[in-house]
Amino acid sequence: MHDDDAPIARVAPVGAVAPGTTPRAARTGPDLPPVPEWLDxxxxxxxxxxxxxxxxxxxxxxxxxxxxxxxxxxxxxxxDAPDRIPAVTERAGLLYNVWTDADHPRGLWRRTTWLDYAATAPSSSGALPPAEPDWEILLDLDELGRQEGRAWVWHGAQVLATGPDRGRRALITLSEGGSDADVTREFDLSERRFIPAEEGGFYREASKGSMVWADEEGQSVLITTDLGRGSTTRSGYPRQALRLHRGQSLAEAEVLGTAAEEAVAVSAAYDIHGRTWLSTLIDFHTRRTWLLPSGIRFPERTCAGPLPEGESIAPGAQRIDVPPSAHISASRDWLIIELREAWEPEDQQDQKDQKGRAFPAGSLLAAPLAEFLEGRRRLTALFTPTGSTSLESVVWTRNHLVITVLDDVVTRLEVLTPPARPGHEEWTRHDLDLSAAGDVPVSPAIDHTDLRAGRPLVTVSARQVDARSGDDLWLSVSGWTTPSTLRVARLTAEGSLQGMCVLRQAPARFDASGVTVSQHVAISTDGTRVPYFQVGRAGGDGASGPAPTILYGYGGFEHSLLPGYQPVMGRAWLERGGVYVVANIRGGGEYGPAWHRAALTGNRLRACEDFAAVAAGLVERGVTAPQQLAVHGGSNGGLLTGMMLTRHPELVGAVVxxxxxxxxxxxxxxxxxxxxxxxxxxxxxxxxxxxxxxxxxxxxxxxxxxxxxxxxxxxxxxxxxxxxxxxxxxxxxxxxxxxxxxxxxxxxxxxxxxxxxxxxxxxxxxxxxxxxxxxx
Structure with missing residues (x-):
């Protein structure tokens, strides 16, 4: 008997489980040993x-x-390497970064100018760049933690980008110990201090909530937080979204909306065009969204009394009438709709040829926002998935929509440009030519590559620099053996690349000589083709004998696993002679919503079957043997590897x-x-x-x-x-x-x-x- 097999303590779990909701029989099975309740x-x-x-x-x-x-x-x-890429975000004309190293393990929040950051870019001649930019230190989290006796972890900041306090005020979110529950505090960047509540500073108590700016002047915020008994959902997230004006107490804040008790959460956002949006997350994959009328002050709270049981939305809010599973965004005059399931709108006016047309799941649609709110459905399909392609992400610059498409789990970028006046012209389209980004490595054309040999097995990602002011993009390129590169690119009015320069290039962190990168396909139990990436020095055809192999997977929540430089894995595993494999199983997003939905609820075992098929394929190909194969996953991926442990122990030699x-x-x-x-x-x-x-x-x-x-x-x-x-x-x-x-x-x-x-x-x-x- 182990020393931890102590008698079960009759103590109610702390912050864990509601008393009486889970009978002890739920912890036992046929001849399975019980576990003590105090572990909760x-x-x-x-x-x-x-x-x-x-x-x-x-x-x-x-x-x-x-x-x-x-x-x-x-x-x-x-x-902690000092020459790693300092990722930056532009706000109010300056570049912000959070930096950790051996001397600052919790991090420094700092900023610099474009001129300084660009001046330290690598030289095309190969000469060493000048010294680091002249960083202005705004907040030292280690010092703050010592002063306040808290193990603070950075959770982000929102710098005010407009108005008289542009670049001088920020809302900083911090977590104690890295938990999801965090606090938000207003910070004065000029004086390098938090603004106390008694001086009118905004503050949010610890909760799984949020606080963001709600106007251009920094005089109000949108807040979701734990307001006391009954104010959070069963999942522990806030039910109510408020607009709080400077100087008000929470009891005086305007109520924008309340989610139902059985929902997941409520959220609110203020966009760069001055619009306020409200959403109630019904479950993890469905939501309802409203646009709130501008300039209206809703009735103020008179007390912090009980919240209504059901959903309650402020008067005048306009519902965005799309399928609840769809994701939406808006920029300027356009509403963008990402479909997670097929949709046949009831009214598609001005498109007689499309009347009755159903848009398939995974489509990207655009509609003039004002017309859509009036009930007209002038919809343009900007992207339609195929058997090998899916939509990974969308990003707006000032004048363009940049989409990332996965083509058999490898990215490509397209720039879509709306007409100057909605409904008068067609959207135009440009492929973003990756050759302009410099040399991009390709995977070797080896015999047993099952998916389109010779393609660059790298990931190119795009994000806007500042959608308020222009059409500049951050472009990052990374692959299994390709260290990350950060570039800045500018789009022309037509949507083509005007210029691009390398701002940072991370050095190689491990010896990749002789490492082969390839992509393969396994056949799952029901005949589905499941792709996977393989990285290692083993030949892949078994010629060099089975090698210790780690098979990594996730397979849930429509999350895609893409190629990317992993220096820790390279040093700790590849340099030892190990092989690393990443499986793109169902439940993920590699082939769009249908790939995800194929492994939901009653079909969950498909994710495990896909993973097991990849494991069996690796053994069949001679890459590894069951006793030399480890499976690794975290969170939902931990559930996946737990399934492999209990359903397919014969296929693996270790489980993480x-x-x-x-x-x-x-x-x-x-x-x-x-x-x-x-x-x-x-x-x-x-x-x-x-x-x-x-x-x-x-x-x-x-x-x-x-x-x-x-x-x-x-x-x-x-x-x-x-x-x-x-x-x-x-x-x-x-x-x-x-x-x-x-x-x-x-x-x-x-x-x-x-x-x-x-x-x-x-x-x-x-x-x-x-x-x-x-x-x-």
Whole structure:
């Protein structure tokens, strides 16, 4: 009997589960050992004592090893490298950056001028650039944390970009320990200080909410926050959006809208054209959105009394009548609609040839905003998916819409330009010529590449510099063996590239000589073709024999896994001779909404079947062998690897679950879990539990089976996916006599770490665990 098999404490979980909502029978199965209820208590003394013992065991096995120490040190050096690209955002004509290094582990918020940043760009002659830009330090988070006794983690800032205080006021959001719950405080950039509430400064208490500017002058904000009992949804997010004017208390703020109790959250935003938008998130994939009339002051709150049970929207708000699953955005006179499901609008006036036309899921549509609000549906299809293409993202500059298209999981960019007057001309289109970005490496045309050999297996991403003032773009290029490059480009009035220059080029961080990058296809159980990327020195055809291999996956929430430079993985895995594989399985977004919906709720097992097919394909091709294959994933990816552990233990030699979901019987009652029912289903509905239990790893363990070794990693401060998922799984695995390594960071939130030193330790732990497990 393990030393943690103590009697169950009869103490209500703290900040975890509503009493009486999850019967103890939900924790047990056929002959499965029970787990103590006190593991749900996030900071309960018994739980933290158990965590401390597990951490000590892990540190004793790894932290004193000379090789591990060297690896962690090398990773930290990479993360703290002074010559990495300082990512910047333009606000009010200046460039802002958050910088961390060994001397500033929590970070410096700083800014510089365009002239300084451009002057330190790499020279085309290869000469060393001048010294670093002259950075103006605005806020030192380490010093702030020492003064206030808080482990602050940066969560972003919104600098006022207009009005008399342009560039002088900001709303800064900080999290204690990296949790999702955070605070927002108004900051005076001229005086380098937070403005106290008694001086009229805006302030939001800790919650999973938000606060953003609500006007051009900086005299009001839009705020969502925890207002007390009944003001948050079952998922823990605010139900009510308010507009707060300077000098008001929350009790006096204007109520813009209230989400229903069973919804996920409410949100509000103020765009660069002076419009206020309100959304209620019905579930994780559906929402309703309203445009609020400008210049109207809504009735002020007279008390902070009980909120209405249902949805309540301010008078005069105009509903954007699109399918609730659609994503919308607006710029200038145009409404942009990204469809997640097929849509046949009831009225498509002025388009007789399109009457009755259904736009397929994954389409991108444009409509004149004013006409749309009047009920007319003059819709233009800007993008229609094919069997190999899907829409990844859209970005507005001042005059153009830049779309990123995935073509068999590789990006290409297009620039779309609206007519000067809606309805008078057609949109024009230009491919953004990547050759103008300089040499872009291509994957070698090797025999066993299954998807279009010779294509550049890199990711090119675009974001606007300042959509208020012009058509400049930030362009980033990165690949598995291609260090990141940051460029700035300018679009002409017609939408073609006028000029481009390299502002930063990251150096190589690992030895990539002899590393081959390729793309392949596995065939899933139902015949679906599942692509995957393979990176490593192994020939890929088995000629050099099976190699230790990590297979990484996610497969959820329409999130796509794309090529990108991973220096930590390269140093910790590829340099050792390992192979790294990324699977683009269903549930993700690599082939658009249909790819995602194919693995929702009752079809969730398809994600695991796809992942297993890739694992089997790697073995069949001789790249690796089951005892030399590790599977790795985090969050929803941790659920995926937990499924591989319990459903396909014969295919893998090691399993890494980071910040995972594992107990799918109780997930809706643990922190934010209720918000993911649209993805997984409702386990409290017994009919749905019948399919959910087939992908609940915590319940799929069976006594008497020998499972591959498991590494479980989580954070005490993770207030999104409850650490009880990892804790209880580790406890049950130990009780079954299995090999399990457990580590729980004391901070870091869902990102598992708050500083580069913490990230280096945990990354080294993952790669060293995999190497030891696969080499034994």
């Amino acid at each position: 208590e996030i900071e309960g003394p018994q739980a933290l004592e158990w965590v401390t013992r597990r951490n000590q065991e892990t540190e004793a096995a790894y932290a004193a090893d000379a090789g591990f120490i060297e690896l962690a040190g090398d990773i930290e050096t990479i993360l 679950c980071e910040v995972p979901l594992l107990d799918m019987r109780r997930y809706t009652h643990l922190l934010a879990g209720h918000s993911w029912m649209a993805e997984y289903g409702d386990p409290d509905d017994e009919a749905q539990w019948e399919f959910i239990k087939e992908f609940s790893p915590f319940h799929l363990l069976r006594p008497g089976l020998r499972y591959p070794p498991v590494l479980l990693v989580t954070s005490t401060r993770d207030d999104r996916v409850h650490p009880a998922h990892a804790r209880t799984m580790a406890h049950r695995l130990r009780a079954l006599g299995q090999s399990v390594t457990y580590f729980e960071n004391s901070e870091g939130g869902h990102g598992r770490a708050s500083t580069n030193a913490q990230r280096a330790f945990m990354s080294a732990l993952v790669y060293e665990f995999c190497w030891r497990s696969l080499a034994s």
